Amino acid sequence: MPVRLRATGASNMYVIVVGGGKVGYYLTKTLLAEGHEVAIVERDEKVCRKLELDLGEILVHADGSTPAGLELAGAARAQVLTAVTGQDETNLVTCQVARTFFNVQRTIGRINNPKNEALFRVLDAGTAVSSTQIITDLIQREVDTRHIQKLLPMATGKVNLFELDMIGSSPVLGKTVADLSMPPGTLLVAVMRAGGVIVPDGRTQILKGDRVIAVAQSDREEELARLLFGAEA
Amino acid sequence: MFIIVVGCGRLGSSLARSLSGAGHRVTVVDWNPQRFERIADLPEVAQILGTGIDVDVMRQAGAEECDALVAVTDHDNSNIMIAQTAEQIFKVRHVVARVNDPRTGPLLERFGIRAVCPTQLAADALFETLQSGWGEEASRPGQR
Numbered sequence: 001m002p003v004r005l006r007a008t009g010a011s012n013m014y015v016i017v018v019g020g021g022k023v024g025y026y027l028t029k030t031l032l033a034e035g036h037e038v039a040i041v042e043r044d045e046k047v048c049r050k051l052e053l054d055l056g057e058i059l060v061h062a063d064g065s066t067p068a069g070l071e072l073a074g075a076a077r078a079q080v081l082t083a084v085t086g087q088d089e090t091n092l093v094t095c096q097v098a099r100t101f102f103n104v105q106r107t108i109g110r111i112n113n114p115k116n117e118a119l120f121r122v123l124d125a126g127t128a129v130s131s132t133q134i135i136t137d138l139i140q141r142e143v144d145t146r147h148i149q150k151l152l153p154m155a156t157g158k159v160n161l162f163e164l165d166m167i168g169s170s171p172v173l174g175k176t177v178a179d180l181s182m183p184p185g186t187l188l189v190a191v192m193r194a195g196g197v198i199v200p201d202g203r204t205q206i207l208k209g210d211r212v213i214a215v216a217q218s219d220r221e222e223e224l225a226r227l228l229f230g231a232e233a
Numbered sequence: 234m235f236i237i238v239v240g241c242g243r244l245g246s247s248l249a250r251s252l253s254g255a256g257h258r259v260t261v262v263d264w265n266p267q268r269f270e271r272i273a274d275l276p277e278v279a280q281i282l283g284t285g286i287d288v289d290v291m292r293q294a295g296a297e298e299c300d301a302l303v304a305v306t307d308h309d310n311s312n313i314m315i316a317q318t319a320e321q322i323f324k325v326r327h328v329v330a331r332v333n334d335p336r337t338g339p340l341l342e343r344f345g346i347r348a349v350c351p352t353q354l355a356a357d358a359l360f361e362t363l364q365s366g367w368g369e370e371a372s373r374p375g376q377r
Contacts, residue, residue: 065310067340089286089314093340100343115288119314122321 018064019085178202239285240306246271301327
């Protein structure tokens, strides 16, 4: 897991959570525990009555997918808005309204259908998070023969940090970094071996059992994987 | 023209009927199979079972080849999403959405979505009808 720096008092943010279901409820509680200022927006009165018990003070009974609803929640001063209702369409529109009407810099929408991520990107609606995709990725990693794991997305996924386990079938074992001819847009950052870490240079050899940390542009990931694990993988 | 109608409620089914009657090729999309009963007498209208906010469903309905798409499900946000998908992903030339809440006006304008609001149309029509019924009285507002 990537190392996360704890929020300090100065970097705390005003976060609006739209959707008071289970995801919204626990997200709100977690953000509050991290010291952030949070408002939770829910349009259903029955759901609101349940939330009122312990989130009454920060609860906004409104339709968060409308400009009027987000106005009530004070969206103009929010640094982050996250739309986590159970409906992809509501979450999309909510993120769009937050960005276009209130200029919220960071919007995160929950989606059920991973394919809706493309629409978020095309419409510049912010980041789409799909639990379907996350679980699929975790399962896929188990069956993936390439032993590659994404550690950390940077610049919303345009560049990613990877961890690659050098298995016996890798075609680069015994080669030096200089021999590898790394594709442009990729970089070997560290080699973890026998409990130690090597910051590699051209002379560093890649050995079986090494755990290699690399940075790659998203459009170069395939090339990197092919180089280190072979074409058939 | 090849036209896709998303939503087979009262409005969607009536629209499909009119469009088909006018000689257009029509495909209707709805997730609820019972709704297709409304167009059971129109064998020439194709039916696709599935949700309109799913790109795979829309592709199956022919979104890549259609000339026009109308989003008339019961939910405004769905229609807004379907309309944007049609325009941005499938590059459909003519896209119209139905919205029920007249307050979505500014939002649609910002997003560049062409829409029709039946609520507003009905309110305007009722107002017009009332006004024409008042006739002379209308020129004396405030009097009973």
